[in-house]
Amino acid sequence: MEASGPTRHSYYVLDTNVLIHDPNAVLNFEEHHVIIPMTVLEELDKLKSGKTSTAADCRQAIRQIDHTLADSPPDLVEQGVPIQRGKLGNIGTLAILMDKAPIPSHCLPNDINDNKIINQLCQLQQRHPDNRIVLVSKDINMRLKARACGIDAEDYQTDKLLDDISLLARGYHEIEGSFWDGVTKVETQQRMGRTMHQVELNAPIPGLHINDFIIDGQGFVGWVRSREGGRLMLQDLHQEPLLHQEAWGLRPRDVFQSLAMLALLDPDIHLVNLTGAAGSGKTILALAAAIEQTMVSKTYRRIIATRSTQGLDEDIGFLPGTEAEKMEPWLGAITDNLEALHMDDECTHGSVDYILDRVPLQFKSLNYIRGRSFQQSFIIIDESQNLTPHQIKTIITRAGAGSKVVCLGNLAQIDTPYLNATSSGLTYLTECFKDFPHGVHIHLQGVPRSILAEYAETHL
Template identity: 75%
Template sequence: MPIDRGTGVFKGYLSILMSKREEPNSLLPEHLNDNIIINQLIDLHARNKDLSVVLVTKDINMRLKARACGIAAEDYSTDQLVDDVSLLSRGYHDMTGSFWDRVSKVDTRQERGRTWHRVQLTEMLPAVHINEFIVDEQGFVGWIKGVKNDELLILDMHQEPLLHQEAWGLKPRDIYQGLALFALLDPDIHLVNLSGAAGSGKTILALAAAIEQTMVTKRYRRIIATRSVQGLDQEIGFLPGTEAEKMEPWLGAITDNLEALHMDDENTHGSVDYILSKVPLQFKSLNYIRGRSFQQSLILIDECQNLTPHQMKTIITRAGAGSKVVCLGNLAQIDTPYLSATSSGLTYLTERFKDFPNGVHITLQGVPRSILAEYAESHL
């Protein structure tokens, strides 16, 4: 069947290959569906030498087998917004020297105790998006609050106040954690997307900010914690108990970081038990989240790199009035077989929300949990 692209020009054909052949091809054993498909393509190519046969699949192993059999294979790329994840926004721009050395024209004004700069764009300034930050070596931090025509509207911030923030006793270790904590505590930011290597502080920052805003400032009524249940190893079977009890092993990072927040307490386990009894913390499964609406809640989504774009959309659209969504992930640790760094829901979120006026994305720098973890992250 010819495929019409709507222009009157036919490009390609839609064909249905029957599984039964007069002379079965024994190149691959046909006890697997993947092998049956590859054998069909081998036969098709053998019967039509001039025909270009390309297998398109998300299955990396199937692509390898097809190429070994002489069949061209490629990834399905329509769902990929970027070709290289290194081109994704980090949420900030590091600048050597002083930022003001790159500025040719600026209009500064004071408003309600804040300093605003209207800066003219030049070739010396990077391409930016709203709610990104500018960090230079002279201690200047600017928050980009407007990008219009050839001008930037920048809120003047300083590194010292950012580094002296505190949430549930936790202070940032560097300026990037300071930016993340600032976004987590800002009531006007409805979506915070934190990515970074293992041990960079994503979960502990998000958890400290969540407890601070539910226990102290009472900005949110509850904390909803969820994550993908895609495991690193093979499945171990069904888990007993209620929905919360089934999710508890998957959300061990939450309780681990609770212990870290109270490590200096006289009775760490007692403090953690007290917090769990007082904090309205609920563990939710993604399987039962469709149709729900969470009002005035802080929603923590861990391991976002293992979510598809569709799953990511489903979760974020559960946020009701007065709610905030915090997404955490590391593109270097994807466990889902049919996802890659370029097709992950975390990449999709970062790219799609880069112009959202109420969202902030920060890629945290490595603050390793140990020398061993740092070496493993970079060498394995």
Template identity: 70%
Template sequence: MMQSSVADHSKPRLYVLDTNVLIHDPTAMLNFEEHQVVIPMTVLEELDHLKSGKPAVAVECRQAIRLIDQLIGDASPAELEKGVPILRVDGNTLGRLSIALQLNGEVVKRLPNTINDNRIINLLAILQEDYPQHEVVLVSKDINLRIKARACGIEAEDYHTDQLIDDISLLPKGYHEFSDSFWDGVDKVETRQELGVTYHSIALNDDLPSMHMNEFILDEQGFVGWIKEIDDKRLLVKDLSNDNLLQQEAWGLKPRDIYQALALKALLDPDIHLVNLTGAAGSGKTILALAAAIEQTMSEKLYRRIIVTRSVQGLDEDIGFLPGTEKEKMEPWLGAITDNLEALHLDDENPKGSVEYILDRIPLQFKSLNYIRGRSFQYSFLLIDECQNLTPHQVKTIITRAGKGTKVVCLGNLAQIDTPYLSATSSGLTYLTERLKDFSGNVHITLQGVPRSLLAEYADANL
């Protein structure tokens, strides 16, 4: 009698995910409710191979790898084989995730010596046997290699020497927002006027959060303050007018909200030498920086030239193979810059002509990061886009190129890291923000998302 082929849905299921599933949906392992999800070692190897390939696929591979790393946390190899709980976005823990460690019923102790990562893991396994009195630990920036190593019973950890925070939510925003009135939490304040500017000397107390130089204070009553001095006992806060901030203008561009207004204030201040803007796509980072650069170069003559560069994965390797001059080679990578130039002149009778006029007359130079390194720039407005893809070492190398009279503006979105070996916490942009938060010539602002259109807003919420 033939047995029924109908599946018994009363039993808990074990789902084994193929590589193409994780490419299609990098968060797929979260979608199997109370059941167990298994990632085969072969899938990890395929993700590792594809994470540096074609951009359309590589982004999903890196997102899947980072999610797997987040889910397994500090689990031991034995826990990985059994399955670690999957913590969902809503806080519920349903289902388990495991890495497949067995092949034909036997525990895998060695991986095929076909790729360098596997050779490293196999060497570590040998070292574990040869040095039983030692704890053998792999240190790697490669998240996927760490996952594979731990699945094979080898302790693995990230290189944390230049990582200053463990949780990106701890990164300063550049401002502190208070419900109702900021002054409700102030015990003692002394106010004075200097050349038409109001300053408040505020005694610190336990009710106030930890603050840093050049951060802003916002409250629901409309007060805006700028921290200009700080010590163990007091804050010196410069009183800013909310209305004046929102009425600022640079090359015809006005801020759309108070966060953009704070950013523009810093961009137009000649005493601020470094401006660091983070935020999601559509928050206005690039267009604000460009407008401020053109205004101060063309109208105010503060800078002799605008230098624009962009950190893009593969740029340094690929630029040499593109035809034409350096400017012509850079243009395909700098479409976001020229797009924003056009956006600044949408109301002109001939926007294209206006952009061509700017490019012909403004000393605007597109440079490769390879060109930036080893140079010193005087009286320049240096705009570095996509900074989230830079390592801490690269950030230091570039920032130290700033010469006399140069302003550096770093732009980036920590949610869109394109390099396989960086995360939001280890990015050079995070390192820069945390290291320079007490520098008197630095301002960091996290911009809020401003929908590009009604369609973009709806798609972001529903797709």
């Protein structure tokens, strides 16, 4: 690659895991120059075969690179092909980095692919000392090795909407004392049996969004149905009926579970995100609401349960049986919670078998969800903290007419190697949908599973 003119350019070199994390990553560096090492293309080629989500992402990344390079001649591919950005025209370039020069003595042994890429960047930096060369990788260890060799390195930031997970919305705002002390004007009216308050506040509540909840210290619970500056339209949720909701015999244990159940049972809410520590009730609430609305109210025709877990992409191919039978070991949390819902029955095992026989509950692998459309379905995505933003978009877009999607996850238990709490697809989804009028996010409190679980969560 040759630098043009006296301007100091930034060249962003993408690692393989970035293109798997976001197959369209080459388009997200604005006016800068993007470089893909030949080693990365070879890794994509090795991973592209099969029905796994990783293989599908590799194929999509390869197609995007091919579309951008089109039929450019080899010398232009190496120098940099202008990236077409619609009405913005050609901004930035995409190039393939060839490994031609001898390896500098101060770089790493050329025995593994990560080292090969870093060595190529050392060569590139020597050829263009006036330009900034940046390795973009989701692999922390590779970034450390690059910095040790004098190469700038950073994480892929495009879909990271938060720098600190403590800033993630909880879905509710707790106010000490009385909420009404901060209200300057209120108009109350009844709408279809609901008490609605149109209020004006002395000062806006920081971070307040549509469908957030307000909980004060005197027992008031309000649901924000619309917001315009300091004026809010609140639905008054009286605590007594709120805490006495019931779904398939399950009652919420605290106000936060009550808000989650309210959203799960509301047919006008199409997306529910439930986060919280292990044992906070995410799965059992979602399952109870799903069975209630398929067996009793008939709001949905079927329940679809899926999850992301390490090893699922590979291991499902080796487990015996049908897709549902293969998925069953991975969705033990669903059947465990079915047993919990019927633990007071005379024969728990018989009740669970009856439910599994009568309820249209389907276990689906993420690998087989792509390209499908699910109508009038209650879709439960368990362990969604392990999904990338691209993967979670792929799943959410499968929801057809009359469907509800429920994402469950604990951001403290991420098992995917190149994800953390701020780059998780669950965090990305929560931030992107926080003003969606048909979506609710609730962070559940406490660990009601057991005294032992609560102690372990806080002390281990």
